[in-house]
Amino acid sequence: MIGVGKLKQYTNVLDKPLSKGKQEVSLSAFAFLFSELVQYNQTQVDNISELERRLEDAGYAVGARVLELLCHREKGNRRETRLLGILSFVHSTVWKVLFGKVADSLEKGTEHEDEYMISEKEPLVNRFISIPKDMGTFNCGAFVAGIVRGVLDNAGFPAVVTAHFVPVEGQQRPRTTILIKFAEEVLQREARLG
Amino acid sequence: MAGAAIYSLFIINKSGGLIFYKDYGSAGRMDTNDSLRLASLWHSMHAISQQLSPTVGCSGVELLEADTFDLHCFQSLTGTKFFVVCEPGTQRMEGLLKFIYELYADYVLKNPFYEMEMPIRCELFDLNLLQAVQKDRVALLSR
Numbered sequence: 001m002i003g004v005g006k007l008k009q010y011t012n013v014l015d016k017p018l019s020k021g022k023q024e025v026s027l028s029a030f031a032f033l034f035s036e037l038v039q040y041n042q043t044q045v046d047n048i049s050e051l052e053r054r055l056e057d058a059g060y061a062v063g064a065r066v067l068e069l070l071c072h073r074e075k076g077n078r079r080e081t082r083l084l085g086i087l088s089f090v091h092s093t094v095w096k097v098l099f100g101k102v103a104d105s106l107e108k109g110t111e112h113e114d115e116y117m118i119s120e121k122e123p124l125v126n127r128f129i130s131i132p133k134d135m136g137t138f139n140c141g142a143f144v145a146g147i148v149r150g151v152l153d154n155a156g157f158p159a160v161v162t163a164h165f166v167p168v169e170g171q172q173r174p175r176t177t178i179l180i181k182f183a184e185e186v187l188q189r190e191a192r193l194g
Numbered sequence: 195m196a197g198a199a200i201y202s203l204f205i206i207n208k209s210g211g212l213i214f215y216k217d218y219g220s221a222g223r224m225d226t227n228d229s230l231r232l233a234s235l236w237h238s239m240h241a242i243s244q245q246l247s248p249t250v251g252c253s254g255v256e257l258l259e260a261d262t263f264d265l266h267c268f269q270s271l272t273g274t275k276f277f278v279v280c281e282p283g284t285q286r287m288e289g290l291l292k293f294i295y296e297l298y299a300d301y302v303l304k305n306p307f308y309e310m311e312m313p314i315r316c317e318l319f320d321l322n323l324l325q326a327v328q329k330d331r332v333a334l335l336s337r
Contacts, residue, residue, distance in 0.1 A: 031304040038306035128304035130317040135307070172321065 020073075024100070031128050038129075038140060048138045056146035056161075063150020066094060079155055083182070083190050086155050090148055091118055098147070099124045104175075114187050118148070118178040119166070126176060139163045141176040148178055158183040200290075200327060201263060201279040204229070205298065207311045208273030210237030214314040218327065236277065240267065256288075270295055290330055297322050 010016045041054045071079045074093055080086040091106040095118075109115030120141075129140050141163030149161040160181045165174040202224075205214035212233035217223055224232065240254040247254075258265040264284060267277040268291035276291050276298070301319040302308050308316060 028304070035304050035306040042306070128301055128318065130301070130305055130307070130315075130319065132307050132315065140306075 027124075027127070030124075034125055034140075034143070035128075037143075048135055052138060052142045055140065055142040056149065059143040059146020059148075060150040060153070063147040063152075064154045065150075066098065066147065067151045067154050070094060070097060081156070082193065083157065083186065086152065086157055087116055087180075090151055094147075094151055109179075112181070114182045114184070116180045116182075118180070119175055120144075120178070121168075121175045122173070123176045137165060139165055139176060141178065144176075145178050148180065152180070152182075157186050159186070199281045199284045199331065201281070203278050203294070203323075203327075204233050204236070204276070205294075205314065206233045206237055206275045206277075209311070210234045211311065213312065216323070236265075236267070237275065240269070240275065266291060268292065268295065274298070286330075290326070293326055294323065297326065 037058060038051075038055065041051055041058075045051045045054060067079075070089075070093055071077060074097075080089050087106060092102045095101065095103045103118045104121050105117075105119045107117045107119070109117060123141050123144055125140050125143055131138055131140075145161040145163040149159060152159045152161070160183075162179050162181075164177050164179060166177045167174045201217075201219040203214070203216045203218070204212060207213050210233070212230050215229045215233070244252055244254045254267070254269060256267055258267075259282065262282065263279050264282050264287070265277060265279050266287040267275060268288065269275045276294055278287055278291065280287060297319060298314075301322060302314050302316050305316050305318075308314065
């Protein structure tokens with residue numbers, strides 16, 4: 001066969017396939033950058049919910065870009081249109097590219113039909129972060145929540161996404177749960193599609 | 195062997211202020227004022243020892259041996275000092291100090307809510323430190 005065992009030569013740069021990209025970055029470099037992001041935003045706000053919102057907004061921009069990239073790179077320019085499809089896309093594909101592993105769990109909320117939860121025992125962003133007692137329930141996972149909202153929103157699944165600490169029995173450290181509450185129109189559309 | 199090999203751990207910032215103190219043994223417990231005083235005392239002694247030392251480019255006292263305790267000191271490049279007071283003759287304290295320095299670099303310096311040169315109040319640092327010291331204790335007991 002022609003071209004077997006030989007790297008294909010592309011004369012035009014536009015014909016080259018999109019590269020896989022570098023899969024790993026230094027955890028320390030990321031931790032310091034993220035720490036600076038939090039510290040900078042802290043100087044810009046007066047209260048904790050405002051800080052949470054700003055982190056979420058920063059994540060939203062990441063999510064929007066990641067969706068675009070991954071649809072092209074991993075999905076052959078196709079995008080999920082069903083609720084469960086997009087959720088498992090976030091839980092596995094997005095998580096794997098951003099954090100090097102799939103998320104620990106994806107569950108449906110027990111109380112409400114429109115709620116889903118992605119849980120992570122020790123999210124990458126929280127690896128080195130201890131929240132001071134006076135900040136209450138603040139969670140830097142708000143950044144990750146923003147990423148999830150960015151992906152979902154741009155894929156046509158508007159949702160409210162929040163990050164929470166959930167204590168685990170027999171564990172010293174609580175886990176972080178990303179709570180996704182979809183907009184009504186999304187569920188109506190899902191019901192129509194059957 | 196009575197109790198733990200490590201009596202206490204101190205971390206002092208580059209100007210001699212105590213930013214972390216932890217007691218491990220039951221003997222020789224100190225109140226806050228005493229620990230602060232001892233920390234800045236050690237800081238000054240360390241600085242003086244550098245000046246008095248006959249060797250050129252001396253980086254200060256690394257080990258102080260007394261009748262009832264040993265004091266191991268490790269100074270990072272930025273001037274933060276870590277020191278443990280332990281039972282006389284306890285081995286491998288340099289390794290433990292280096293490891294504590296690593297924990298400090300990870301769980302204190304990468305924490306956005308920590309202010310430089312201020313007292314350390316980080317849950318994750320406490321947690322990992324406790325584990326490290328316990329592991330050290332187990333290793334000592336199983337000798």
